[in-house]
Amino acid sequence: MTRRQARPGPTRADKPRTRVSGYSAAALVRQGLRSTPGWERAWGSHDLRDRYEVVIIGGGLHGLATAYYLASRHGITDVAVLDKGYLGGGGSGRNTAIARSNYLTPEGVAFYDRSLNLYENLAAELNFNIMFSQRGHLTLAHSDASLRTMRWRAEVNKVQGVDSEVIDPDDIKNLAPALDVSDEPRYPVLGALYHPPGGIIRHDAVVWGYARASDLYGVHLHQGTEVVGIDTGHGKVTGVQTSRGRISTGTVVNCTAGWSTLINDMVGVRTPIVTAPLQAAVTEPVKPFLDPVVVSGTLHVYVSQTARGELVFGASVDPFAQYSMRGSLDFIEGLAGHVLELMPGLSKMRVLRQWAGLCDMTPDYSPIMGPTGVEGFHVDIGWGTYGFKAGPVAGEQMALLIADGKPPALIEPFGLDRFLSGELVGEKGAASVGH
Amino acid sequence: MIVLPCPWCGPRNVTEFHSLGEVVDRPDPRTATRSEWRTYLYLRNNPAGRVHERWFHRAGCRRFFDAERDTRDNTVFSTWRLGREETGTGVEA
Ligand SMILES: Cc1cc2nc3c(=O)[nH]c(=O)nc-3n(C[C@H](O)[C@H](O)[C@H](O)COP(=O)(O)OP(=O)(O)OC[C@H]3O[C@@H](n4cnc5c(N)ncnc54)[C@H](O)[C@@H]3O)c2cc1C
Ligand SMILES: [Zn+2]
Numbered sequence: 001m002t003r004r005q006a007r008p009g010p011t012r013a014d015k016p017r018t019r020v021s022g023y024s025a026a027a028l029v030r031q032g033l034r035s036t037p038g039w040e041r042a043w044g045s046h047d048l049r050d051r052y053e054v055v056i057i058g059g060g061l062h063g064l065a066t067a068y069y070l071a072s073r074h075g076i077t078d079v080a081v082l083d084k085g086y087l088g089g090g091g092s093g094r095n096t097a098i099a100r101s102n103y104l105t106p107e108g109v110a111f112y113d114r115s116l117n118l119y120e121n122l123a124a125e126l127n128f129n130i131m132f133s134q135r136g137h138l139t140l141a142h143s144d145a146s147l148r149t150m151r152w153r154a155e156v157n158k159v160q161g162v163d164s165e166v167i168d169p170d171d172i173k174n175l176a177p178a179l180d181v182s183d184e185p186r187y188p189v190l191g192a193l194y195h196p197p198g199g200i201i202r203h204d205a206v207v208w209g210y211a212r213a214s215d216l217y218g219v220h221l222h223q224g225t226e227v228v229g230i231d232t233g234h235g236k237v238t239g240v241q242t243s244r245g246r247i248s249t250g251t252v253v254n255c256t257a258g259w260s261t262l263i264n265d266m267v268g269v270r271t272p273i274v275t276a277p278l279q280a281a282v283t284e285p286v287k288p289f290l291d292p293v294v295v296s297g298t299l300h301v302y303v304s305q306t307a308r309g310e311l312v313f314g315a316s317v318d319p320f321a322q323y324s325m326r327g328s329l330d331f332i333e334g335l336a337g338h339v340l341e342l343m344p345g346l347s348k349m350r351v352l353r354q355w356a357g358l359c360d361m362t363p364d365y366s367p368i369m370g371p372t373g374v375e376g377f378h379v380d381i382g383w384g385t386y387g388f389k390a391g392p393v394a395g396e397q398m399a400l401l402i403a404d405g406k407p408p409a410l411i412e413p414f415g416l417d418r419f420l421s422g423e424l425v426g427e428k429g430a431a432s433v434g435h
Numbered sequence: 436m437i438v439l440p441c442p443w444c445g446p447r448n449v450t451e452f453h454s455l456g457e458v459v460d461r462p463d464p465r466t467a468t469r470s471e472w473r474t475y476l477y478l479r480n481n482p483a484g485r486v487h488e489r490w491f492h493r494a495g496c497r498r499f500f501d502a503e504r505d506t507r508d509n510t511v512f513s514t515w516r517l518g519r520e521e522t523g524t525g526v527e528a
Pocket of ligand 2: 443
């Protein structure tokens with residue numbers, strides 16, 4: 001969007017124009033004293049206009065964050081976010097909420113660390129409690145080979161100023177006494193990569209916070225609005241066909257994660273994405289006993305304890321392509337076995353529920369962000385199992401891309417063209433089990 | 436449980452198999468350009484619907500075979516043997 005030039009100087013990327021208001025301690029007391037609290041709806045509903053400057057497809061965290069940064073940082077408020085279901089009904093409301101920046105490549109570390117910085121200030125910026133609990137993140141090593149990878153990751157991290165170090169079983173025991181670090185298990189714990197700033201965030205709150213803030217800036221959030229076609233002419237986007245009518249626009253952003261191939265197909269853009277479900281499960285709540293997030297690549301499992309006391313478990317993606325979100329008994333059985341190897345004390349815990357979400361997997365476990373061969377059609381996809389932690393930085397950078405008309409340096413390495421040029425950003429070693 | 440019929444062993448739990456993903460035409464490596472080769476390596480159709488894909492019976496006969504499956508609900512339409520043994524008499528599910 002080059003026609004919008006007059007923007008303020010270099011601080012614009014760090015300062016929203018106005019603070020999001022409306023929620024406060026006084027309001028909480030006032031509403032709490034009423035017999036029926038009269039909270040206003042957090043965002044409004046609108047008729048679909050027949051024209052928007054920017055149309056964002058997908059009302060998950062990425063679509064909403066992009067809309068928010070377009071409005072707050074660049075003054076572009078003539079924006080619609082379309083979702084075929086409800087806001088946060090995709091991966092954004094199904095993930096296990098882990099945030100960290102101890103990735104393997106310099107490009108990845110810089111990118112995810114920016115997101116962590118944005119997350120650290122997000123509750124204040126959005127005036128919405130996102131419950132970011134920086135309780136530390138442990139990736140266990142059960143073999144010499146994985147200990148070596150962790151040493152490598154720790155060094156890459158440290159060079160970029162990210163707090164990350166390799167620790168031994170005694171330190172692990174201090175941080176997480178429930179873990180079995182003896183030499184009894186089949187795969188004894190030899191050490192761990194420890195990342196103190198990592199932690200968990202309330203995923204729904206992030207979605208709702210961005211939604212509410214975008215709405216206050218005048219962005220239109222359209223739920224129950226499915227995109228069924230995209231119009232192009234002379235290699236440019238001209239409009240979007242939806243289940244509620246046509247919208248003309250020159251700029252479309254695809255933020256549909258697991259469904260993104262179906263949107264790309266509408267304009268003939270091919271990508272390496274393969275859609276696969278990722279499953280997770282949660283137990284009944286118990287007293288707090290587990291501080292850090294614990295990941296074991298060897299055992300294909302990770303676990304954290306929520307603020308409510310439930311244990312949240314996850315694993316790697318299901319091993320073949322699917323658009324189905326059914327959970328499986330195989331998953332929960334395998335998971336239970338592995339969790340008990342790590343923490344034998346949990347044998348009496350009961351699982352409350354399990355679920356799945358769709359993940360848009362790429363060959364290098366890095367996202368695909370930026371322009372495509374079709375003018376005005378941008379993608380913010382390939383988020384696989386790691387896109388929750390990246391929501392703020394992805395939104396910020398996609399907004400910058402749209403406002404400036406060219407990919408900012410931070411996301412340049414993640415362009416779609418990298419697959420044909422062979423310059424992949426390999427993050428599999430840091431992202432396949434721990435998300 | 437998702438059941439996949441191996442053309443040699445019959446119906447088995449899908450956990451016995453390893454998926455190799457959708458079948459993509461392989462260009463001749465001696466004449467393919469880099470971009471043709473990378474297109475073959477990386478780009479996928481990833482359809483929501485019928486897909487022609489390759490499987491390996493890892494915990495069974497350890498042979499490869501092809502299948503046609505619906506990625507939305509895991510209906511398996513047919514599986515069949517590869518190469519010389521492809522007779523068109525695949526197992527219908
Ligand atoms: C079980 C699980 C655990 C995970 N754990 C983590 C984790 O711990 N840490 C982490 O960083 N990441 C994690 N992830 C990954 C993360 O959840 C996703 O990468 C992220 O939520 C993607 O956000 P998004 O906004 O791009 O997409 P989504 O939230 O999936 O939103 C896409 C939206 O597009 C809409 N849509 C699709 N098609 C159309 C259409 N035709 N028209 C209109 N709308 C459409 C959908 O309804 C959906 O709401 C996990 C994922 C899962 C499934
Ligand atoms: Zn077999």
